[in-house]
Amino acid sequence: GAVVSQHPSWVICKSGTSVKIECRSLDFQATTMFWYRQFPKQSLMLMATSNEGSKATYEQGVEKDKFLINHASLTLSTLTVTSAHPEDSSFYICSGHRSTDTQYFGPGTRLTVL
Amino acid sequence: QKEVEQNSGPLSVPEGAIASLNCTYSDRVSQSFFWYRQYSGKSPELIMSIYSNGDKEDGRFTAQLNKASQYVSLLIRDSQPSDSATYLCAVRSGNEKLTFGTGTRLTIIP
Numbered sequence: 001g002a003v004v005s006q007h008p009s010w011v012i013c014k015s016g017t018s019v020k021i022e023c024r025s026l027d028f029q030a031t032t033m034f035w036y037r038q039f040p041k042q043s044l045m046l047m048a049t050s051n052e053g054s055k056a057t058y059e060q061g062v063e064k065d066k067f068l069i070n071h072a073s074l075t076l077s078t079l080t081v082t083s084a085h086p087e088d089s090s091f092y093i094c095s096g097h098r099s100t101d102t103q104y105f106g107p108g109t110r111l112t113v114l
Numbered sequence: 115q116k117e118v119e120q121n122s123g124p125l126s127v128p129e130g131a132i133a134s135l136n137c138t139y140s141d142r143v144s145q146s147f148f149w150y151r152q153y154s155g156k157s158p159e160l161i162m163s164i165y166s167n168g169d170k171e172d173g174r175f176t177a178q179l180n181k182a183s184q185y186v187s188l189l190i191r192d193s194q195p196s197d198s199a200t201y202l203c204a205v206r207s208g209n210e211k212l213t214f215g216t217g218t219r220l221t222i223i224p
Contacts, residue, residue, distance in 0.1 A: 034212075
């Protein structure tokens with residue numbers, strides 16, 4: 001399968017600060033990237049769909065001004081959690097989609113906001 | 115609203131037996147179906163994809179799809195302790211977005 005990387009793998013930050021998470025497709029060009037959030041013992045919840053060169057499409061209930069997504073190239077998308085609060089602590093996972101109809105997930109980033 | 119339903123389990127299966135995981139979906143126009151395996155603290159890993167009615171086999175894994183019944187399943191033969199994980203069913207309808215079930219936690223008992 002294809003390889004998607006995320007950086008950092010984990011991050012601890014103070015409440016009120018911003019955190020940027022990078023998602024890279026290493027061996028394919030991802031026309032679309034997705035950002036998910038997963039709370040303990042729950043399933044993946046889609047936050048937004050990111051297409052290269054255009055604005056992200058956010059799911060209902062996800063604040064676009066709080067979760068800033070930039071998809072500058074076919075291999076890189078970033079998610080910035082602005083003014084993070086403890087309730088934003090979660091496992092953030094990106095996935096890259098290529099023309100074969102399959103999504104490949106990154107290893108995830110565990111965010112803890114103190 | 116599109117829904118994907120799974121039995122949350124936990125499902126316990128003796129080592130060497132067949133584990134059967136089930137999933138139903140509500141959107142009749144769904145086109146693509148996926149099974150992901152997720153170990154605790156890790157991200158999902160694609161196990162199988164299936165697009166047409168019938169069975170699809172890959173090693174010890176068999177995916178079964180019945181679009182008329184809106185039902186997809188995953189069979190794991192000769193279950194191993196390393197198969198213990200949460201299995202997520204995902205469905206794609208028309209656009210690129212996946213809708214995930216809540217997952218079934220599978221435990222293989224040595």
